[in-house]
Amino acid sequence: MRIILFGPPGSGKGTQGDLIEKAYGFLKISTGDLLRRAVEDQTPLGKKAEVLMNQGKLVSDEIVEELVRQRIASPACRPGYLLDGFPRTIAQARSLEAMDGKRPEVVIEIDIDLTALVERLRNRLVCSRCGAIYNLNLHRHRREGKCDACGGPLHQREDDKPGVIKERLRVYKEQTEKLRDYYQRKSVYRRVDGSGSIEDVFQRIAILINAEVAKQTQTRALG
Ligand code: AMP
Numbered sequence: 171m172r173i174i175l176f177g178p179p180g181s182g183k184g185t186q187g188d189l190i191e192k193a194y195g196f197l198k199i200s201t202g203d204l205l206r207r208a209v210e211d212q213t214p215l216g217k218k219a220e221v222l223m224n225q226g227k228l229v230s231d232e233i234v235e236e237l238v239r240q241r242i243a244s245p246a247c248r249p250g251y252l253l254d255g256f257p258r259t260i261a262q263a264r265s266l267e268a269m270d271g272k273r274p275e276v277v278i279e280i281d282i283d284l285t286a287l288v289e290r291l292r293n294r295l296v297c298s299r300c301g302a303i304y305n306l307n308l309h310r311h312r313r314e315g316k317c318d319a320c321g322g323p324l325h326q327r328e329d330d331k332p333g334v335i336k337e338r339l340r341v342y343k344e345q346t347e348k349l350r351d352y353y354q355r356k357s358v359y360r361r362v363d364g365s366g367s368i369e370d371v372f373q374r375i376a377i378l379i380n381a382e383v384a385k386q387t388q389t390r391a392l393g
Contacts, residue, residue, distance in 0.1 A: 171196070171386055172273050173252040173379065176349065177280035178342045179335070180291040181364050182371060185303050186280065187254040189372045194379060199241045200254040201234045203301055224328050226337030228258060228345060235265045242270055258346045263353075274389075276382045277353040278375060282364035284339070291335050295324040309368060 173196060175183040184200060191198040205223060208216030219229045238256055241247060257263040282290075293306040299322025304311045312318050329338060353359040362374040 171250045171382065172270070172275040173250075173382075174257070174275060174277040174353075175252065175254050175280065176277050176353070177282065177364065178287055178346075179338045180287040180294070181280040181282045182290075182368070183254045183280060185309070185368055186372060186375055187252055188303075189368070190252055190375065190379065193372075193376065194250075194383075196250045196252040197241075197246050198252045198254055199238060199247075199256070201237060201256040201258075202254070204237045204241075205229060205234070206301075224334065226329055226334040226341060228341055231259060231261045231265065234258075235262060235269075238266065239269055257349060260348060260352055263349055274382075274386055275358050276378065277349075277359045278378055279350065279359065279361045280364035280371065280375075281361050286365065287339070288335060291330045292332070294327065294330050296327055297322045298325050299323070 173190065175187055175190075177183055184202070187198045187200065190196060205216070205219045209220045209223065210216070215233060219233065222229050234256060238253070242251060253266075257266055290305060290308070293308075295304045295306070295311065296302070297304075297317035297320065300317060300320045302317050302319045303309075304317075304324060311324060313321075315324055316322070317324060328334070350359065360378050362371065362378065364371055
């Protein structure tokens, strides 16, 4: 099975993706994380992506599609995987189907209002070493400026600065939101309320995943 976490920047896809990975063992593939790593390593791809990311714009479909293609070809993804931040355009959704079209999929939108989103992005801190995500209100770190998990330094993402947040939300509205219709038409779209605590949202998502896993098991037993 494949789970696609869908929703605007700041809706909690990364945080919920980590929890789903831990609870269900689906490997999480975050195109944002893969790109940030490439930027940090200053690979040719990373250098190309960096400028666009810092402006809140999308990196080209070809670049992210290639990153995802390499990941899902790995044996660790065979039992199932989870996508965070991909697809973000209709072209990417089509390309994913071309790469791995037979796999059953469920698309879960984390629905959250705009004011809460901006608040979350502004208060987000990320560990420079392990990528763990913190939030000054929802999930505060314990030691000043340090990651609870690995002790690495925490920083604010360049694209979580106010001007860039605005552009990312504009790009989401213009290019990514139309995927909702696309997946509704495929009858694989589900939605959860993204408000409340991290645990509340995870419980809502878990109900959907459990139902989907049960459905897949039944289909396999019948087939
Ligand atoms: P994220 O961590 O998912 O918010 O992604 C951070 C940035 O990486 C985005 O604002 C884009 O610049 C880039 N990015 C991540 N995923 C994609 C994608 N699927 N398509 C294009 N650009 C992406």
